[in-house]
Structure formats: structure tokens, C-alpha cells
Amino acid sequence: xxxxxFGTTFSAAWEPFVKNLGPLAIGGLVxxxxxxxxxxxxxxxxxGATGQxxxxxxQFLVGTPLNVGLCGMCLAILRGRTANAGDVFNGFQKAGxxxxxxIVPAVILGxxxxxxxxxxxxxxxxxxxxPGAIIGTMMVGLLVMGVVGLAIVPLFALGYAAVADGMSxxxxxxxxxxxxxxxxxxxxxxxxxxxxxxxxxxxxxxSLGLIVVMPWWMMIVSVAYxxxxxxxxxxxxxxxxxxxxxxxxxxTDESPAIPFADETPNAxxxxxxxxxxxGA
Numbered sequence: 001x002x003x004x005x006f007g008t009t010f011s012a013a014w015e016p017f018v019k020n021l022g023p024l025a026i027g028g029l030v031x032x033x034x035x036x037x038x039x040x041x042x043x044x045x046x047x048g049a050t051g052q053x054x055x056x057x058x059q060f061l062v063g064t065p066l067n068v069g070l071c072g073m074c075l076a077i078l079r080g081r082t083a084n085a086g087d088v089f090n091g092f093q094k095a096g097x098x099x100x101x102x103i104v105p106a107v108i109l110g111x112x113x114x115x116x117x118x119x120x121x122x123x124x125x126x127x128x129x130x131p132g133a134i135i136g137t138m139m140v141g142l143l144v145m146g147v148v149g150l151a152i153v154p155l156f157a158l159g160y161a162a163v164a165d166g167m168s169x170x171x172x173x174x175x176x177x178x179x180x181x182x183x184x185x186x187x188x189x190x191x192x193x194x195x196x197x198x199x200x201x202x203x204x205x206x207s208l209g210l211i212v213v214m215p216w217w218m219m220i221v222s223v224a225y226x227x228x229x230x231x232x233x234x235x236x237x238x239x240x241x242x243x244x245x246x247x248x249x250x251x252t253d254e255s256p257a258i259p260f261a262d263e264t265p266n267a268x269x270x271x272x273x274x275x276x277x278x279g280a
Contacts, residue, residue, distance in 0.1 A: 002228045004186040013219040016077050024215035026085035035063040065091035068098040072164035074222035100169030101159035117141040154187035155180035161225035179228045
């Protein structure tokens, strides 16, 4: 089975990311505006928990296909094709598989939350320790859930790239889980480093850094996907090399001789002057 090379993934993602920063940043801006900004507007319009729920639903329905489209842009760049910012909307053509890839891990984490937190809270209440015991046991459940969640996320990290590459939802999940299990350490370290760097950049820029951080994340995921799907780091675009001109033929002995400047080939001999007349 092919492996992800952690040492070269970042460098392999950085070069095409920088060279195509323009369209990638515009694509990231589109994702940012249609998810984060519209989500904030809906929270202001619909106050309270209702606004938060509506915002979350919108971010899922709109953001998931857009992220797949952004990943598709990265795959096109890595394969030497020209990517336009408008290609980010191509993710809506694959919305069905994208929703499947996004919902399955969310459902798993939700079930884990119910299984771990609810019994922990019940155990704290039955202990008779009061609210402090309940909160303490819930915190333990949340901690366990976080550890399990961190273990699960790498299993689905390549799902968006697989969908962007044309796989169906079930096939993308199967591929992501299989490759994620075989490359769990490498994917975990990639997500950890990219998350720390991207998180710092986002915090320093008051979330505006997401415009370039999101494409950078997707480029890293796309490079990792291509390493296991195609066995290569990336395929940069290369202009075709011009063919060398044919060498001039070497002169041979049968080649016609070139006369000197003061020579005229095949010229007749000069005519003799007539003798002078007597008495002249």
C-alpha cells in the first residue's frame, strides 16, 4: 500500500499554492463570504439558539460543496491544469457525495458524545456529590470524546479530495478510511501542524486569514491524496520543450565548388584585338 510522505507533503503543496495564489485566494474568499459572513448575518437576524442552528445548517449545506470545489481546484493545479476561481462552484455538482462524506463522521462523533457524556453525567448525579460531581464526570466524558475524536478525524481526512476526484460517497468513505488507517500517523501530524499554523494565522488576522488558509489546507490534503491515489507528490505543469532544429548537411566532395568573387565559371576566353591598319 502506498504511503504518505510527511516530510515532502508541505514543500510539495507550498510551491503550487504560491504560484496559483490569485485564483486560490479568490476561491477562498468565495467560501469565506458564503459561509462565515452569511452565517453571522443569519445569527443577527434570527436571535438566540434559532439563529445559531440556522447558521450551522447553512454553513453545512453551502460550505461542504464549496470546500469540495476548492479541493477540486487544488487537484487540477497539481495535475498541471489551469484552475479558475469559479471552479469552486463545481463542488455543488458533487453535493450528494460531499454531504455523505461530511455527515458520517459527524454522526459518529455525535453518537460518541451521547455514549460518553450522558452516562458520565448520570454517574456524577448518582454519586451524590452534587453539581460539582456532575460537572466533573461530564468533563471526563468530554475529554475522552476529544481523544476519540482526534483518533477518528484522520480516518476521514481524504474524503473531500476523493469526492472532488469523482468518487461516489460510499467509495470516497471506503477509500478515506482505508488510507487513513494505513497512514494514520502521517495524516494526524499533517492535520496537527497545518491546524496550528493555520489557527495562528487566522487568529492574528481576525479570521481574514481563512481566505488563504483554507486553500492551503486543501492543497495539503490534495497532495496527500495524490500520494496514495496516484503514487506521486504532484505533477507540475511543464511547457513542451521545442524540438531542436535539424543539423545542416556536411559538405561532400561532390558538392559544387564555389567560385571566387573575381572568377566567372565557364567564361569564354577574351577575344584578340585586330591588328592595327597600316599608316594608322
